[in-house]
Every structure is written in structure tokens, then in C-alpha cells.
Amino acid sequence: MQLDMRLSRIIELAPGIREFWLCREDGGELPTYSGGSHVVLSLPLPGGIQRNPYSLLGDPADCNKWRIAVRRQEQSRGGSVWLHDSAQEGQALKVSMPANLFPMARLGRHHVLIAGGIGVTPMLSHARELARLGESFEVHYAHRAPEFGVLADELRTLAGPDLHCYVESRGETIDFSKLLARRPLGTHAYLCGPQGMVEAYHRIASEMGWPDTHVHSERFLAPPPGAPFTVRLAKTGKAIEVRREQSMLEAIESSGVQPPFLCRGGACGQCEMEVLDCDSSLLHNDLFLSQADRDSGRKIMPCVSRVTGGCITVNL
Amino acid sequence: MGIAFRDETFRDTFTYRNSDEGIRRFPFPFGLDQYMYSVNIEPHTAGKPDSVYQYAFDIDEHYIAECRDRAITLEKDPGRCISLPHMMDSEWDVLELIMTSLSRDYPEHFALHRDGEQWTWTNRPLGIEQAFVFGNAQTLPYPPFEYITRQTQGDFVIMDHRDGDLWADAGMITSQADWSLAFDVGMSFKEWHGPVPRAHEIGVFDRALKYLLMLQLGNPVRRLNWTMTVNPRLDTAPETYPDWGPDRTSVTLDNVAEKVHLRVELQALFRLPRSNGILFSIRCYMASVGDLARYPKWARRLHRVLRDLPQDLAEYKGLVRYKPAVVEWLSRLDDGVPVPPGTDPE
Numbered sequence: 001m002q003l004d005m006r007l008s009r010i011i012e013l014a015p016g017i018r019e020f021w022l023c024r025e026d027g028g029e030l031p032t033y034s035g036g037s038h039v040v041l042s043l044p045l046p047g048g049i050q051r052n053p054y055s056l057l058g059d060p061a062d063c064n065k066w067r068i069a070v071r072r073q074e075q076s077r078g079g080s081v082w083l084h085d086s087a088q089e090g091q092a093l094k095v096s097m098p099a100n101l102f103p104m105a106r107l108g109r110h111h112v113l114i115a116g117g118i119g120v121t122p123m124l125s126h127a128r129e130l131a132r133l134g135e136s137f138e139v140h141y142a143h144r145a146p147e148f149g150v151l152a153d154e155l156r157t158l159a160g161p162d163l164h165c166y167v168e169s170r171g172e173t174i175d176f177s178k179l180l181a182r183r184p185l186g187t188h189a190y191l192c193g194p195q196g197m198v199e200a201y202h203r204i205a206s207e208m209g210w211p212d213t214h215v216h217s218e219r220f221l222a223p224p225p226g227a228p229f230t231v232r233l234a235k236t237g238k239a240i241e242v243r244r245e246q247s248m249l250e251a252i253e254s255s256g257v258q259p260p261f262l263c264r265g266g267a268c269g270q271c272e273m274e275v276l277d278c279d280s281s282l283l284h285n286d287l288f289l290s291q292a293d294r295d296s297g298r299k300i301m302p303c304v305s306r307v308t309g310g311c312i313t314v315n316l
Numbered sequence: 317m318g319i320a321f322r323d324e325t326f327r328d329t330f331t332y333r334n335s336d337e338g339i340r341r342f343p344f345p346f347g348l349d350q351y352m353y354s355v356n357i358e359p360h361t362a363g364k365p366d367s368v369y370q371y372a373f374d375i376d377e378h379y380i381a382e383c384r385d386r387a388i389t390l391e392k393d394p395g396r397c398i399s400l401p402h403m404m405d406s407e408w409d410v411l412e413l414i415m416t417s418l419s420r421d422y423p424e425h426f427a428l429h430r431d432g433e434q435w436t437w438t439n440r441p442l443g444i445e446q447a448f449v450f451g452n453a454q455t456l457p458y459p460p461f462e463y464i465t466r467q468t469q470g471d472f473v474i475m476d477h478r479d480g481d482l483w484a485d486a487g488m489i490t491s492q493a494d495w496s497l498a499f500d501v502g503m504s505f506k507e508w509h510g511p512v513p514r515a516h517e518i519g520v521f522d523r524a525l526k527y528l529l530m531l532q533l534g535n536p537v538r539r540l541n542w543t544m545t546v547n548p549r550l551d552t553a554p555e556t557y558p559d560w561g562p563d564r565t566s567v568t569l570d571n572v573a574e575k576v577h578l579r580v581e582l583q584a585l586f587r588l589p590r591s592n593g594i595l596f597s598i599r600c601y602m603a604s605v606g607d608l609a610r611y612p613k614w615a616r617r618l619h620r621v622l623r624d625l626p627q628d629l630a631e632y633k634g635l636v637r638y639k640p641a642v643v644e645w646l647s648r649l650d651d652g653v654p655v656p657p658g659t660d661p662e
Contacts (some may be wrong), residue, residue, distance in 0.1 A: 001534045031534065032588075033533070034589065034591060034592040037592075060589075097532060098533055100592045103592045105478055106402040106405075106476060106478065107402055260530075268530065269530070301481055
């Protein structure tokens with residue numbers, strides 16, 4: 001289900017970081033969502049529709065607008081650059097319903113929210129929910145330089161003295177071995193940030209004996225560009241060209257086929273496809289498939305993964 | 317035009333009956349001559365007008381009587397409605413979903429007026445007018461989930477989504493096919509489906525759980541399940557087994573057509589917005605074997621399904637003692653001609 005929306009407001013938060021407000025085209029009410037939810041925007045790029053997920057950072061009870069923040073990613077496929085350079089207030093966009101792959105653990109006794117850079121966006125909606133429910137929580141927000149702490153003021157109104165900021169340019173970093181130490185039973189930790197940060201956090205939490213069920217993280221991968229190839233749909237025989245900067249899923253969608261999807265970031269597993277044949281090598285970029293699945297060569301997540309060239313046949 | 321609500325009972329005198337229209341729209345679950353478990357899930361989108369699939373929550377001629385029967389059961393056993401403390405957000409989600417659906421789909425019977433958090437709910441069939449503050453449970457006579465499900469046909473479970481599983485952490489269960497909320501509350505998805513035979517072995521619950529964890533807001537899904545009940549009794553709970561268990565011995569060839577009812581559950585699943593939980597609605601429909609057999613297609617098919625039902629499924633569904641009488645009675649109506657696939661009565 002897609003909503004017809006428009007960009008009702010664009011705010012420059014910092015160099016290379018923009019906040020966007022989304023409203024329904026017909027002026028109607030938006031559904032409520034839960035903290036940690038994301039939506040998928042269909043961006044009308046010159047080369048075709050690109051669908052990118054963004055966390056909702058506003059007040060879930062606000063039925064008039066949704067808020068997202070986007071960092072300009074020069075090395076990526078062009079969606080964020082389009083949002084920074086071409087998108088204007090009033091731009092019409094198709095937007096998915098909210099989905100939540102990063103929910104709050106409602107049985108938690110204490111919640112430690114950790115944000116790295118633009119990863120602050122889902123933490124804002126979590127902090128808002130935890131504050132509304134009167135739960136015990138704290139926020140740790142690391143960013144590159146003072147001017148990039150773009151949503152710190154809003155976080156401070158929710159967390160008060162329990163907001164801790166770490167400014168990299170001042171040599172301040174989060175020390176996970178201290179942050180995760182001596183936590184009472186029932187504490188849950190949540191992190192959204194760059195890959196290195198996510199990996200260090202999980203490794204240290206595991207070494208310290210945290211149960212996996214209490215260590216949460218979210219990371220959306222952008223589909224990396226790669227060599228063009230052909231995807232063949234076995235049930236119809238349709239052959240589709242996947243361009244360099246296009247994901248396999250986007251190419252299939254542009255041919256008029258609508259496979260299911262949820263996160264478009266390699267995390268949820270919804271768009272999993274069965275590989276029937278492939279005359280090159282699979283390039284797995286997802287976070288979902290197990291090593292055994294990868295070794296089998298029979299599964300692929302077309303939202304972020306591709307092949308090295310030639311032709312892949314999927315059971316679709 | 318409004319629904320003509322029937323004055324009837326689901327216990328003691330058992331005056332429950334279906335109108336002709338009630339039988340025609342009955343959700344007959346057998347599209348083929350054999351029955352086996354499957355992940356038979358489809359989108360819960362608007363179905364044909366006047367079908368039980370037309371709206372998210374079907375209200376029919378039994379509405380008032382069913383709400384009355386639920387109140388009697390709750391009076392005797394308040395533990396039929398349980399909600400664990402972390403489920404309050406999902407309680408409000410359910411109240412909002414049901415109130416907005418019923419007032420939109422049945423404007424002649426229900427109305428909802430919203431002014432910010434100040435809500436007014438009107439339920440004409442039950443004569444209720446309630447002003448309250450959304451989000452403030454003190455302003456309602458019952459907690460929000462109990463309040464709205466006392467006014468809705470069907471049983472309800474709310475599942476909390478955490479640790480990659482779904483936990484049955486709240487429920488309003490007064491018309492169940494022999495399972496206990498008090499026993500199952502707090503269980504994980506596979507724990508509370510533990511007793512179902514065969515389905516675990518063929519991977520039904522692995523696939524169903526994986527599917528449901530991906531359930532999206534605004535895209536509810538549904539399936540049918542079925543069993544049989546002697547006498548049109550909604551409350552066939554383990555807690556009251558002494559009241560209804562012995563009924564199974566009362567079936568004879570002479571009374572089978574009136575006494576034995578096919579009991580079909582229209583089960584729907586809705587992702588909830590604030591809580592990220594999932595509402596599982598279990599809407600129960602009952603029709604006597606005699607009423608169903610008025611449609612020759614259904615008589616033939618029901619005969620074949622029951623005749624060939626595997627013994628372990630018959631045991632799980634509690635049919636063993638009286639199934640022979642049902643099969644024998646229906647066999648007289650089955651001339652063996654092929655029945656085309658599909659569940660429609662004609």
C-alpha cells in the first residue's frame with residue numbers, strides 16, 4: 001500500500017543534512033506508528049524510480065506530518081543527492097506505510113539508546129515513546145563535529161540530563177566497554193549508526209555476556225552499484241536488464257512486476273528470491289541470509305544484492 | 317437499512333438460529349472434498365457485498381445476543397479477559413481500530429466523534445453512549461481492550477512482537493473451541509499452537525510465524541479454521557468442560573441435523589500502529605448440519621470431508637464420538653456426483 005504524499009517542508013539542519021516533512025496529498029490524516037518505524041520513499045530520479053528507506057523521527061501521534069532526515073551520500077546511487085539538490089517543497093512522492101524492524105522491547109526495565117551521526121533518527125522516535133510511557137532511558141549521541149549534532153536539542157527536551165553527546169572533532173568517542181558495563185538485568189540497548197560502530201557494539205556486548213535478545217541495532221544498507229546484468233523471471237520468461245546504479249529489485253519493479261518488500265535495506269527478508277540458475281557469481285550484500293543460505297547459492301535478496309554480470313534466473 | 321438482530325440464547329434453551337440469509341453467507345470452509353492443514357492465508361480486503369468478508373469486523377443478526385452471552389461468561393469467570401501490563405498501547409490500538417471500522421462500515425448502528433483526544437462512542441444496538449479521553453483508561457468503565465471487545469462479536473488475542481516471535485500477551489476469549497486463555501497467556505507463537513497435530517511436522521508454524529512477523533500496517537490478512545460443536549454453544553472452554561462435554565453423548569441419528577453445528581472461525585490478523593503488536597480476531601460462525609445440507613453442494617462436500625478426515629485430526633477437534641452419526645446422516649444426501657471446487661453454496 002502506497003500513500004500519495006508531498007514534501008511540505010525542507011529544513012537545512014547542517015551542511016549535507018536536510019530534514020523533510022511529508023504530508024498527504026489529499027490533506028487527510030496519517031496513521032500512527034511505533035517508535036523505530038521507517039517508511040520507503042519512491043524517488044523519481046531521471047533514470048527511474050529509486051526506493052529508499054528512512055526512519056521516521058517525529059511524534060508518532062502527529063497525524064498531519066511525518067518527519068525524516070537525510071544525509072547527502074556522494075558515493076551512493078543518487079537518491080540522497082536528488083533529495084538535497086533537486087527536491088523542492090511541494091514535490092509529490094509515493095510513500096509506503098510505516099514498518100518497524102527496530103521495535104522497542106516493551107518488557108525492558110531500562111533502555112540505552114545509542115546514535116551515531118544520522119543514525120539519530122530512529123532514536124528520536126524511541127525517545128519520544130519512552131518519555132511518553134514514563135520509562136527509564138538514556139541517550140548517547142555521537143557526531144562528527146558540533147554543527148552535526150542536529151537533533152540534540154530535540155533529544156534534550158525528551159531525555160534531559162540523560163542525553164550524553166560525544167563530538168568526534170573534540171576527541172570524544174563512545175567507549176562501549178564502559179557504556180555497557182554494570183547494567184542491571186532487564187536493560188535493553190539500541191544502536192543505529194555506521195557499520196564499524198554497529199560491529200564494535202555487538203562484539204563488545206557479546207564479550208561482556210549480554211544476551212543477544214537485549215542488544216538491538218538497525219542498519220539500512222544502500223544497494224551498492226555494480227556491473228550491469230540480466231535477470232530472467234522463470235515463470236514468465238521475461239528478461240530484464242539491471243543497470244549499474246539500479247538494484248535488481250528496482251529493475252524488476254520497473255518491468256511492471258511487484259514483488260513483496262519491506263525494508264529495502266537487506267535486513268528483513270521479505271523480498272528473498274530463489275535462484276534457479278546463474279552464469280556468474282552472486283554478490284550478497286544483505287544482513288539477512290545465513291552463511292548456509294549463501295553457500296547454497298540458491299537464495300538472493302534483490303533489494304541490495306546482485307551478480308557479477310551475465311544472467312541470473314529467479315523463480316518469479 | 318439496518319440489521320434485524322435476533323433475540324436468542326447460546327446456552328440452556330439454545331434458541332440460536334440462522335436466518336436464510338445467515339445460512340447463505342455462512343463461511344463454508346471446504347473448497348475441496350479433502351481437508352488438510354495449510355498456510356491458507358489471504359489478504360483481508362473487502363469481499364463481496366453481504367458476505368462475511370465485506371468489512372474488517374463482520375456484524376450480523378447475532379450481534380446483540382453474542383454480546384449478552386459474553387457478558388454472562390465474564391460475570392462467571394472474569395479471567396476470560398486478560399491483558400498483561402505492557403499491552404496498554406496495543407489496547408488503545410485495538411479500541412481505535414474497532415471503533416473506526418464499525419462506525420465507518422455500519423453508520424446506522426455505530427458512530428464515533430473525535431475532537432483531539434476527546435472521543436464520543438455511540439453503539440445504538442446496545443444503547444451505549446460513552447464520552448472518554450483517548451489514552452486515559454480512567455475515563456472508560458473497563459480497560460480499553462475489554463471495553464471495546466465486550467461490544468464486538470468474536471474472540472481476540474493481541475500478540476506482542478519481540479525477540480523475533482509473537483507472544484499471546486492479551487486476550488478476550490469467551491467463544492473458544494476448547495482452549496484456555498488463562499493457560500496460554502504469555503506463551504510464544506509455537507508454544508500456544510503446541511497441541512495442534514501434524515502442522516508442526518509439515519512446517520506450517522515456521523512458515524506462518526515468518527509470514528506474520530512481516531505483517532504490514534494497513535495490509536491485514538485472514539484465514540478460516542473449523543471444528544464442530546454440539547448445540548449452538550459459544551462458550552466451549554476447558555474451564556466449563558463439565559457443562560458441555562457430556563453433550564457429545566447426546567447425538568443420535570434423529571437429532572444430529574439440528575444438534576450438531578459446523579463451527580467456522582474467520583481469523584484475521586492486523587498489524588497495530590502504536591504498539592507494533594498484532595491483533596488476532598477469531599470470529600465464530602455456527603450453522604447446524606441440517607441447515608447447511610439445504611444446499612446440495614455443501615451436503616455432499618461436508619459428507620466427503622468428514623468421512624475421510626484423518627483420525628488424529630478428528631480427535632484433536634473433539635469429533636470422534638459423534639462423527640459417525642453426522643457422516644451417516646449426510647451420506648443419505650451424497651449421491652457421489654462430482655462437486656466443483658469452491659466454497660460457494662451454489
